[in-house]
Amino acid sequence: MNPHGDTTKESIFQNDIIRQLLNNGWLLGKSENYNRELALYxxxxxxxxxxxxxxxxxxxxxxxxxxxxxxxxxxxxxxxxxxxxxxxxxxxxxxxxxxxxxxxxxxxxxxxxxxxxxxxxxxxxxxxxxxxKNRLRVVPELVYSPWATEEHLAVTGSKSKAWRIDLVLFVNGIPVVTMELKSEFKQAVENAIKQYKTTRFPVDPETRKPEPLLTFKRGALVHFAVSQYEVFMTTRLQGAETFFLPFNEGTKDGGAGNDIPENINSYATEYLWNEVLLPDNLLTIPTTRLPIIWP
Known part of the structure; x- marks a missing residue:
């Protein structure tokens, strides 16, 4: 498997991240076990x-x-x-x-x-x-909105309320991180950012009711847009006004982004899930890598 080639699919990228998270001590969860109304596992x-x-x-x-x-x-x-x-x-x-x-x-x-x-x-x-005894859990393809009901689907015929987030991370049932993943080509991270800005609203555009998981301070603490090349992050979703900051390591020659690893079976952004989100690092206060989570 070559994570840098055009044949790489998002599902492969997602599964590789999940596999490595599980190897690092995370547990695998299911979307149906998530309480959408309370935003709790x-x-x-x-x-x-x-x-x-x-x-x-x-x-x-x-x-x-x-x-x-x-x-x-x-x-x-x-x-x-x-x-x-x-x-x-x-x-x-x-x-x-x-x-x-x-x-x-x-x-x-x-x-x-x-x-x-x-x-x-x-x-x-x-x-x-x-x-x-801490339970750190990753839930793929999380259907997060409490407004994603069968009743809504029956009335509108729309699946818009069944939007999914690629990966959501929980600490003892409390959501702390969301991740949207994009693969295929080098600029893919921009598509993940666009997805957050255009479909991941803290307030449902139809009902005008808040989405608990995406509400600032009350929901997940940080949202990552991730490709195999770059990572960007925000702590506050505000639709088109959402501001993302780079969360990259930089290159050896002092440039932006990340160095492409020599090992073709590695990702340039795997420091995110293999270092930053390592349980012992995530649960350390303060952490040098995520000061915005544990200030």
Whole structure:
């Protein structure tokens, strides 16, 4: 397989990234297991809480004996921030994705941590054990919009609400990264940027309702446009006004972009998933490569 040739297909590029992410410790998820209304991969969030904070969870179950799982997920979504500014509880204090990951969720005296960042040393076995329980998951072809319903399709005959994002990365069920991938030719990254600007709207253009996954601060923290040659990124989607910054390593001669690797089975941009998004690097505060995620 030659990743630099014209015969390279986007699906091959995508599968290579997924395979390497899995080799690095990521788990593979399915779009159908994603809660589009809450923008959470619910199973992972609940599993992390139950496995790392059982005593608190048992107390929580006594406070909310009827479906405590549903109650916690709704609480987390509320603390992330209502995507809809007109919602009845929109004045509730919220913390956004970064705040929820870095700080505890509190509800009626119960506290839950939703992420254990990498400890600076291994002197505390309990902290290390919690760190090892983190669930980092990649979901390919994620249908993300809560407005992508069968009812809408029946009424309009349109599949526009079933837009998919090539790869979405979650930490304990909370989305942190989206990636649109383009292959085929050297300028392909521009097409990925165009896709974000023209079809990945933080507010649905028809319903005028927010897309939770794509809402600034409340949804994914960073969005990458990726080809086998270059990477660009943004932290805020604003349609045509979205501003992307290069996220490249530069070339050996001091130029922009990335050097093409001598190994034809490698990609010039694989530092993104093999270094930057390596679990131990992603879960380290601060990280030198992604200061915008963990400031």
């Amino acid at each position: 619910s199973d992972d969030l609940l599993a992390f809480v139950k496995e790392t904070q059982d005593n608190q969870w048992q107390k929580y179950c006594k406070i909310y004996p009827n479906n405590p799982e549903k109650k916690l997920l709704e609480k987390v979504a509320a603390q992330l921030g209502k995507a809809d500014p007109n919602a009845a509880d929109s004045r509730m204090r919220t913390f956004g994705t970064l705040g929820v990951l870095r700080h505890e969720i509190r509800d009626r005296g119960i506290r839950f941590s939703l992420c254990q960042f990498r400890p600076e040393h291994e002197l505390n076995p309990d902290t290390l054990k919690r760190y090892q």
